Structure formats: C-alpha cells, structure tokens
Amino acid sequence: MTTASRPDAAGVGETDAGSIMSRGTLVIDTEACKGCWLCIDACPPRVLEMTTHTLNSRGYRYPVLLAGCTGCRACSQICPDFVFQVFKYETPVIAPLTMPADEPRP
Amino acid sequence: MLEFENRRIVDTSRPPEVPVKLVDDFTPELIDVGAHHLCPGCGEPIAMRLVMEVLAEQELKNRALAVFGIGCYTAFSNNLDCEVVQALHGRAPSVATGAKRADPNLVTFTVQGDGDMVNEGLQEVLHAAARGEQITCVLLNNGVFGETGGHMTATTTIGQRTKNTLEGRNTDDHGHPIRIASLIAELEGAAFVARGAVNNAGNVARTKRMVERAIEVQLLGIGFTFVEILTMCPTGWFVETEEAPAYLDDTIGVANSPGVLRDIAPDSQSSSSTTIS
Amino acid sequence: MTETAVGTATGTPRLxxxxxxxxxxxxxxxxxxxxxxxxxxxxxxxxxxxxxLPPLGGVCMNAESELEAIGMAWGAAATGTRTATGSTGQGLALMQESLAELTLARIPMLVINMARSQADYFQATRGGHGDSRRIVLAPMDVSEAVELTQLGFHLADLYRNPVMVYGDYYIAHTYESVVVERRDFGPLPAKDWALDGSSGGTGAAKLLSPLGDYKQRDDVGYDLADYYARVEVELTAMETDFAPMAETGFVEDAEVVVVAFGTPGKFVRYCVTELRAEGAKVGFVRPISLYPFPTEVLREAVRTARAVAVYENSAGQMIDDVRLALLGTVPVEFIGGLTMDSSAFGVGPDLQVPIIKQRIVDACRSAGYELGEGF
Structure with a gap:
C-alpha cells in the first residue's frame, strides 16, 4: 500500500507535501506493552507502527508514534495493557513529514 | 512497514512541553495495574476498564461491589480498587443476589466468563434474571474456557476448534451454542439486556454506553440488568493477536450480534422493548 | 436492618x-x-x-436450589448481616463446595441440617473438600436446639467460620413448651472485614475471597499455598480455643458407658437413668459438639468402664470417632442401626425405650458384666 492509497489518512492534516499536522500526541509506556498489535490496526490515521527490532525488557515489540496523530484515543481505548496517555495539542503542531534517511528506525 | 520508512517518529517518552490537554490517561480510576498477566491481545482488561470507568464517572466507587466468577479475569480482581467478593465458578449471581438484598445500597455487579456463566452457572443467571434481582451481570464472552487452556463452552461457535473439539465443534457431537443474552431477554424480570464487544474502538465506546445504561437501570430499581461483552481470546482461538478482532466479528459476533436486546426502563433511548435478538 | 426482640414476653414459655x-x-x-x-x-x-423475616425488614429467599441458597447466604453474610441457611443431608450434599470455600473465605454463617437420620454425621463433621472444618452442634430436643442455634451464630462470628447445627426430623416436628429469648454469649470482635462498598476507590478496597485476603498486585498472582497455610493456623486455633461440649451421666463408676447424640441421645439418657435406678452400673456420654469431638470428656468418662456401647440411628458413623478417641483402650460395640418409617425420614420403630434398654443390657452381658436377674 503506497502513501497515496491510504484513504483513511486522506485529509488528516497534510498541509503541504512535505509537512503533516498533528492534533494530538501520546506518551507510550513501552514497558507495559505486550506486543499485541491491536493499537496498530485501531488507529484511524495509521500513525502507530510496531518496532521492527527493538524489544522492551519483557521481550515484546512495542508501538512508536508517527506524526499525524489526531488524539482520537482509539489506541488507548483498545489497549489491554494501558500503555497510552493521549494528549490533544491546544494548537495543532505542524512538522516535517519525513525524517532524515540516515536516522535509525527502532 | 515499507511505506512508513521515512515518516517522522514522535518522541513519546514524556509529555510534550507545549500546552496540551490530557484526554486519556494510562489507567483509569479504580484500576491499579503494575503489569497484569492476561494474554497479549486479551479483550477482558478492555472490558473491565470500561466498567470501572463507568463506576468512577458516576461516582459510585464507594458504593460498588464486584462479585467475581472464576476464569482468567479472576486474577484481575486484584487490580480493581473496588470491593470484591470472590464467588465460585458459576455462582456469582446468587452471591450478588444475597449481597444486594442484604444491602440494597450496594451497586452490585458480577464479572463472569462464558464458561462460568453459561456452562456452570446457567441456572443462577436465569433465575436471578427471572426474579428481577437488581444486579448487573457482566458476561465476558470469548467462546472458550480460557483459564484451563481453551476448551469448549456453551457459547463456542460451530466449527470453532478448541482443545476438546479438535476437529471443530459440530452439532452431532456437541449440539448448538446457547445465545444467552437472547434467553435472558425473554424473561420479564430482565429490565435491560445488551450485547457489546471490545474488538474495535467504536465498539468499546458503544459498550461503555451499554454499561452506563445498565447501572442506571439498576439504580432505578426496575429489575435485572445484563451486558454481554464479546472479548478477544487469541490464545484460545489459536489466532494471531492482530487477527483476533476480525475473527471475533466473523465467528462469535455473527450469532451474537451487538446491540440492545431489551430495555424497559423509563427514559430509555429506544421505545421498543426488543431491538435485536 | 434493625434488630428487635420478637415473641412473647420474656420468660413465658410457648408451645x-x-x-x-x-x-x-x-x-x-x-x-x-x-x-x-x-x-x-x-x-x-x-x-x-x-x-x-419480612415484617422485621429481613430477607427470606426461596432459592432455585440448595446450591443457590448457600450462594445467596454467602453474599448476605459478606455484608456483615447475620445469615443462615440449611437443608437436610441430601441438600447439604449440594452445599459442600460452598461450605468448604466459605471456610477459606472466612465468612460466618449458620447452616442447619434437619437430618433424616444420624447418617449425615460423616458429612457434617468431614464434609467439604480440602482441610475445611466447622463446629457442629447436635441438640437433643427443641429446647436445646433453641439454645444451640443462638450459640451457633455466636461461634460463627467469634471464629469467622460457618457453624453447623445438626437437628433431625423429631426436633422439627415435636411440639415443646419453650422460652425463646435472646441469649448473650459474650463479646464479639467487630466485623471490620464486612463489605459495604465504602473502601472502594481508596487504594485499599476490601476483598472477601477463598483465594486470599488481600489484593495481590505484586505480579505473582494469588499465593494460594501461603493463604491456605494461614487459614489452617486459624482453624487450628479455633479447635484449640473451643471447649468441646458434652453431657455425661452416671459415669463415675460405670461398667458400661453408652454414647449417643441428638434425639437418640435423649432416649439413651432416659434408658440409662432407668437402668441405674434398677441397679445396673451403666453411664452415658452425649456429645453435643460433634466437631470438635469431646475426646477428653469421653476418655475420662470411661475410666472405670469395661466396655463402651455406641447407639446411633445409622449404620455407624460416630462410632469411628469414639474408637479414635479411645484408641483401643476400651472395647467399643455398636448397638445402633438405621431405624426409620417407610418414608425413610420418619419415626423409626426401633427408637423405643424397651428396645434400647434391652440392647444396653445385651451389651453389658457381652462385655462380661453380669447384671443378675430382672434384666
């Protein structure tokens, strides 16, 4: 699936091709996570991604947050392990969509 | 996931420094978790969280009494900051009946699995409903006896493979599942009967409203209230955790469709007594 | 709920x-x-x-089975309300799991067995899985039942444990002139374990459970072994603290001592009294607490006896405890037997003074105690 064909992310907050608006953000208790993946599919703007090779101390992969969160609380409501704190920005934050290619991915 | 290769990752190790509003916290009131040991992807903590949130929001935490059955969720009673009576397998409705009759001020609810309520304790829940006991029975239905390792219950769907129906449940050997909420909705002592699920955020929100209504009807003193909550059990279903929400919709969610089955209390949202069965 | 004294004026007997x-x-x-x-x-x-109960603001539930009856009692007792349930032996059989688990949950209540015979003795004193045990009180008539019922509630609250009263068909259906007034057996500890919801949300919400007495949040889950060990300590303390109850008569120089409990115990007492008046040196021991069994009282009572005869309306169950108490020091003979009418719970044809007296006399003879003519 390419970026262009993610219909649920359409209009979520892309201000121009190089930036994205975030209305919300999270604090993620990575140690509480048991890697069940429910949040990944529950997130409407698809801004949660599981780590690929980083594990918490209990041996589980855990989610990281990409820019574009709307603060909808779907992740925190579906999480069986109470991993998330969800915040809504008073003023939405606009940030570059991508990050330098040489920055490591977890 | 290749398409996110370049996407910016947000720092989620601490709250942001710019002005924000906290819209959902780690653990709601009345839940005290270090780390519980229910399986990854289990729907039961999600269901119990929403029950506890309702009690906290309605300011009932110092009037609440939870009566627990026996199942995976039993150990989770340790994580609830409300008073708890632990009952025997299937026997929570009678214990809840005695407590509520002895002290009507208690907002009394049971927490039971399908093996507990629909197998061992079928008599108890039906009679409590028929008598119109002013308790709220909460059924965590995942179609298996989870705590013993994943065995057939009365709600296991046809074709479902469990440790004692290895070829899949079939009607010749194992008969048909019981749609417990439909049975209870037939009883005149039942004032509010609903089915919810916790396999997606929308269902979680709808189920929470059902629990709110059930507690409201209990406080009105009209009769028995019942909320069935379909929960994921990837371990008992032999599926990946991320497949469990869809599996729920495709199996146990088919015959046990979410919705309100009976609501006879005044000021109810629906004027008809049966919306679904 | 409020407590009020009920019934006729204090001290006036009623039939x-x-x-x-x-x-x-x-x-x-x-x-x-x-x-x-x-x-x-x-x-x-x-x-x-x-x-x-209803006129007093109390609750009487018609349960859908005995299993639910004790479940309802469990819930009511959890709120600190004085609670009772009961049945007869067959119904008590359905309550066994609950009785044992109530013991583990440390929840007091009175459980009444209006038995059809004395063949529920094993069930009453040994029933339930695990190391469950409870005080069992066996009245011999209506007056004693009235007293032991009240004592039962007191002991249940004192030891935080179910207490059983072992009655029978005769007590159920005999009319007696009795005074029923509230008895005070002494101070009781406060029921600070009782639930009313109020500790919810404090970070220390209370728990009543057969699996443990505090909420274990240390990632270990329930430590059942530790909890069972602590309950065992409490039950042992109960056994040590409670003085077993029994009635004895004519045992100071008895050649043969007859042991019987409940209604048959009253018959045996009468028979022994008559035999004594006729010159036979016989005595009786009537256990009133079946558990803990009055072992020391029995041992003391048979000091001079050459034999013990046990009379029970059953194939012989209490006789095991008699033998255990005496450990072979005195021969024990069974002179009882199941006796009931054709309904299997009514008045048995063998529960008669002449028949029981004859069996005691026969027991004397077989023990080598020559009674002489006239017996």
Missing part, C-alpha cells in the same frame, strides 16, 4: 413446633437473612423464616 422454635431462635439472635429450598424435614424452617 411451639421445633421448626418454628428454631426459626424464632434465629430471629431473636438477630438473623436477618435466610435462604433455603424446601426439603423434608427442613421445609418448615424455611416456611417459618419466610413468615417471620
């Missing part, structure tokens, strides 16, 4: 059927929750409580 007298005794003891299922000869107690 009452045993079942009603027991119900009245429960009510004056402050019992305000009762649950039961009809079964002969327990049914009239349920009927009587259904009549007496």
């Amino acid at each position: 009452m059927e045993g079942s009603e007298a027991i119900a009245e005794a429960m009510v004056v003891a402050g019992c305000r929750f009762f649950a039961g299922y009809p079964m002969t000869p327990f049914t009239e107690i349920l009927e009587s409580m259904a009549e007496k």
